[in-house]
Amino acid sequence: MDVLLAGFDQVANVTALAMIVVGLTIGIVIGAIPGLNVPLAVAIALPITFNLNPIAGLGMLVGIYKGGTYGGSLSAILINVPGTPAAAATALDGAELTRQGKSGKALKMSLYASIIGEFISDLALIAFAIPMALFALRIGPPEIFSLGIFALTLVGVLSQGNMIKGLIAGAMGLFLSTFGVDPLTGDFRLTFGVRKMAGGWAFIALVIGVFAVAEVLSVLERRLGQRPLAGTVRLSDPDHSLTRNDWRRCLPVIARSSLIGVFIGAVPGLGAAVSAYLNYGITRNLSREPERFGKGALEGVAAAESGNNAVTGATFVPLLTLGIPGDVITAIMLGAFIVHGLIPGPVLFEQQGDFIAAFFIMMVLATFLHLVIARAGMAAFIQTTRVPNSVLFPIVITLSVTGVFVSTNSFFDIYVMLGFGVLGYLMKKFGFPVAPLLIGFILGPLVEVGLRQSMIMSRGGLDIFVTRPISAVFLFLAVATIAVVAWREFRSKKTGP
Amino acid sequence: MYKLRQTLWAFAIVPVALVWSVAASAQSYPNKPISLIVTWNAGGSTDVIARLLADPLGKALGQPVAVANRPGGGGSLGTQAALDAPRDGYTVLATTSGNHILTPLKNDVGYKFDDFEPIGQLVAATIILAVKVDSPWKTLDDLIKAAKADPGKYTFGAVPNGMPNLTLNGLAKEAGFSVVHVPQQGGAPGVTALLGGNVDMLPANAATVAANIKGGKLRGLAVFRSDRDPAFPNIPTAQEQGHAVFGSPFVGLAIAKGVPQPVLDTLRAALAKVANDPVFQARALKTATTLTYLPADKFGMVWERDWNNYAPMLRK
Numbered sequence: 001m002d003v004l005l006a007g008f009d010q011v012a013n014v015t016a017l018a019m020i021v022v023g024l025t026i027g028i029v030i031g032a033i034p035g036l037n038v039p040l041a042v043a044i045a046l047p048i049t050f051n052l053n054p055i056a057g058l059g060m061l062v063g064i065y066k067g068g069t070y071g072g073s074l075s076a077i078l079i080n081v082p083g084t085p086a087a088a089a090t091a092l093d094g095a096e097l098t099r100q101g102k103s104g105k106a107l108k109m110s111l112y113a114s115i116i117g118e119f120i121s122d123l124a125l126i127a128f129a130i131p132m133a134l135f136a137l138r139i140g141p142p143e144i145f146s147l148g149i150f151a152l153t154l155v156g157v158l159s160q161g162n163m164i165k166g167l168i169a170g171a172m173g174l175f176l177s178t179f180g181v182d183p184l185t186g187d188f189r190l191t192f193g194v195r196k197m198a199g200g201w202a203f204i205a206l207v208i209g210v211f212a213v214a215e216v217l218s219v220l221e222r223r224l225g226q227r228p229l230a231g232t233v234r235l236s237d238p239d240h241s242l243t244r245n246d247w248r249r250c251l252p253v254i255a256r257s258s259l260i261g262v263f264i265g266a267v268p269g270l271g272a273a274v275s276a277y278l279n280y281g282i283t284r285n286l287s288r289e290p291e292r293f294g295k296g297a298l299e300g301v302a303a304a305e306s307g308n309n310a311v312t313g314a315t316f317v318p319l320l321t322l323g324i325p326g327d328v329i330t331a332i333m334l335g336a337f338i339v340h341g342l343i344p345g346p347v348l349f350e351q352q353g354d355f356i357a358a359f360f361i362m363m364v365l366a367t368f369l370h371l372v373i374a375r376a377g378m379a380a381f382i383q384t385t386r387v388p389n390s391v392l393f394p395i396v397i398t399l400s401v402t403g404v405f406v407s408t409n410s411f412f413d414i415y416v417m418l419g420f421g422v423l424g425y426l427m428k429k430f431g432f433p434v435a436p437l438l439i440g441f442i443l444g445p446l447v448e449v450g451l452r453q454s455m456i457m458s459r460g461g462l463d464i465f466v467t468r469p470i471s472a473v474f475l476f477l478a479v480a481t482i483a484v485v486a487w488r489e490f491r492s493k494k495t496g497p
Numbered sequence: 498m499y500k501l502r503q504t505l506w507a508f509a510i511v512p513v514a515l516v517w518s519v520a521a522s523a524q525s526y527p528n529k530p531i532s533l534i535v536t537w538n539a540g541g542s543t544d545v546i547a548r549l550l551a552d553p554l555g556k557a558l559g560q561p562v563a564v565a566n567r568p569g570g571g572g573s574l575g576t577q578a579a580l581d582a583p584r585d586g587y588t589v590l591a592t593t594s595g596n597h598i599l600t601p602l603k604n605d606v607g608y609k610f611d612d613f614e615p616i617g618q619l620v621a622a623t624i625i626l627a628v629k630v631d632s633p634w635k636t637l638d639d640l641i642k643a644a645k646a647d648p649g650k651y652t653f654g655a656v657p658n659g660m661p662n663l664t665l666n667g668l669a670k671e672a673g674f675s676v677v678h679v680p681q682q683g684g685a686p687g688v689t690a691l692l693g694g695n696v697d698m699l700p701a702n703a704a705t706v707a708a709n710i711k712g713g714k715l716r717g718l719a720v721f722r723s724d725r726d727p728a729f730p731n732i733p734t735a736q737e738q739g740h741a742v743f744g745s746p747f748v749g750l751a752i753a754k755g756v757p758q759p760v761l762d763t764l765r766a767a768l769a770k771v772a773n774d775p776v777f778q779a780r781a782l783k784t785a786t787t788l789t790y791l792p793a794d795k796f797g798m799v800w801e802r803d804w805n806n807y808a809p810m811l812r813k
Contacts, residue, residue, distance in 0.1 A: 043539035137693035184680040186657040188604050199569020268689050323708030324685045335545040341783040345708025409565045456679050
């Protein structure tokens with residue numbers, strides 16, 4: 001208790017609070033803007049924190065992280081352009097709700113689901129950091145491979161009713177992820193002698209291309225116009241409010257997705273996007289009315305958003321207890337720790353109790369402030385639905401081009417983005433879902449590296465995937481998912497038209 | 498007539514003005530912000546040191562220095578970008594053994610180490626061979642004996658063809674044992690694999706394992722330098738234990754050949770000033786990075802030495 005009080009002292013000062021608020025505000029805006037991404041914002045803000053006290057500096061970075069992970073959902077819901085890769089799952093139902101004039105419902109659910117997810121994640125970090133870290137260490141290459149396979153089967157869930165095209169899109173994503181440097185040998189592959197291809201397809205260029213640019217092209221084809229609604233949008237309108245029934249449907253989903261998100265966050269190398277898709281897929285698969293998904297199911301928004309924000313607290317588990325950054329963002333934050341002479345790891349965690357306590361309090365405080373700031377900002381963001389497309393989409397294109405350039409410092413990647421824009425547009429036009437492409441692209445490296453590392457560990461024996469219990473559980477889930485999807489496809493063929 | 502005279506004047510003035518402006522810009526270098534390319538991801542050890550350096554270096558030069566991450570292709574994309582930039586001194590490369598020596602030896606990247614001018618070395622990192630603290634191996638000898646008794650039984654984690662990987666290969670060859678390489682995707686995943694028991698040993702940069710060695714979760718069996726690392730005085734060198742194997746990844750600054758000499762001199766002087774500044778040294782020390790500053794000529798010799806050392810292992 002004394003430790004907590006000492007920690008409270010470090011957080012409860014004007015600088016620390018102000019920096020958290022600044023971080024959250026920047027994060028939400030950056031997250032909402034397609035092209036500008038959270039790792040970039042954290043990297044740019046990093047040197048600022050060198051001159052602040054550690055908790056204030058980390059508060060700002062945590063603010064950006066939490067705000068940015070949530071902010072991506074704003075543009076995903078309002079203009080069908082996910083601001084971050086993790087929000088792409090939110091767009092599936094969120095954008096549909098906007099089309100039905102229920103953007104407020106989606107925005108509110110997205111925020112509340114995010115906050116609950118964050119809060120559960122913070123609590124898990126505070127209460128169970130050490131056991132979670134020990135569990136995370138049991139996730140080795142075979143477990144990563146099996147989890148990746150399970151997540152890939154969810155492409156099938158997402159593609160129900162459009163199975164062949166969905167699987168093609170997923171396979172395309174897997175294939176695109178193999179370009180660049182071979183992760184196990186360091187050789188260049190599929191570069192066709194083009195040296196600029198040595199880095200593979202830039203993730204940010206792919207995401208912005210297939211979502212933002214493709215959306216702009218589709219809107220162009222529909223001849224702009226159409227959209228603007230008359231009058232101010234009021235968040236208190238019934239269409240924009242959450243009913244008791246909405247909560248009844250969504251709360252169990254949020255609880256489950258948050259717990260899964262916490263697990264994903266604690267395992268190094270997975271991340272918010274994996275969690276968002278995994279939870280979206282699981283929720284759809286377990287739903288009694290899977291056919292509502294993709295057509296404006298609020299549970300879809302709740303699953304994706306609680307899933308991706310529940311990662312944000314748990315990612316600090318491996319960082320704080322083992323000194324291992326689990327993703328790009330915590331890797332950058334590691335820099336913010338060490339310039340202050342705080343080397344995260346067992347020593348810091350066990351011996352600097354008051355600092356750790358201050359960090360925990362700061363995390364919870366940031367979650368609370370996140371709710372306040374984002375709720376206040378919502379009324380402003382929702383007005384983008386009134387901006388005519390002829391104004392909105394030129395801005396989106398400009399931001400996309402600048403964002404990709406700022407992130408990659410490469411002109412080549414701008415052309416890559418435009419190329420993927422055309423691909424995404426054609427996919428939409430011919431009825432190929434885009435989400436599986438992104439899932440394949442994200443999971444490809446996990447599955448490949450997991451498989452090849454496991455094969456080296458087992459000297460070529462496949463039994464390693466079933467003799468390790470956690471891996472076996474994931475493979476069982478994968479098989480079960482395939483069975484459920486196949487049964488549903490079979491039934492709908494029978495009863496369908 | 499009037500027109501002709503004007504034209505003649507113009508012919509006379511333009512070259513003068515050109516010479517003047519070139520001279521002026523050379524004298525006043527730098528007169529705009531300088532970009533410092535980092536060939537690895539934000540948050541990595543190179544990135545952290547580059548970002549620490551950017552501020553004091555900018556002050557020494559009188560212009561801001563902005564870090565630009567250009568990762569990918571084993572560091573080749575960023576290195577190539579530094580070569581493609583105008584040779585005016587406004588694009589500097591934070592170069593490392595990986596992108597500067599190892600990647601161009603292994604892959605067809607279209608550049609060589611001597612396409613660059615050295616500005617100065619900042620860091621020569623220590624490589625530590627670590628095992629879990631509950632491992633039966635207390636010394637390098639224990640490990641070598643076990644590995645010799647069971648060839649191909651034990652595994653090690655390392656980024657493929659990175660300096661730690663090559664150093665362990667060197668040790669295995671020198672001592673005559675064989676262990677299996679489980680390639681890792683970075684320093685942090687390597688530590689995860691070792692702590693999780695998915696590999697048996699890990700050769701790694703000191704910064705990646707420091708927290709867990711000091712925290713009593715990992716044990717360092719050897720460092721691969723000529724003397725002990727002051728930050729880890731209890732870990733003996735491989736040489737002390739009878740195996741003269743060395744490996745030390747560098748981080749330093751370089752710039753594409755063809756930059757005017759005065760610009761080079763300015764950059765070298767600025768880096769020397771920052772590297773010898775106790776405030777900067779203290780800051781770097783906090784990041785578990787001991788600065789090993791070397792001036793340009795010596796840094797150039799390190800390039801040549803490493804290039805020749807590693808060519809036989811990597812060239813196909």
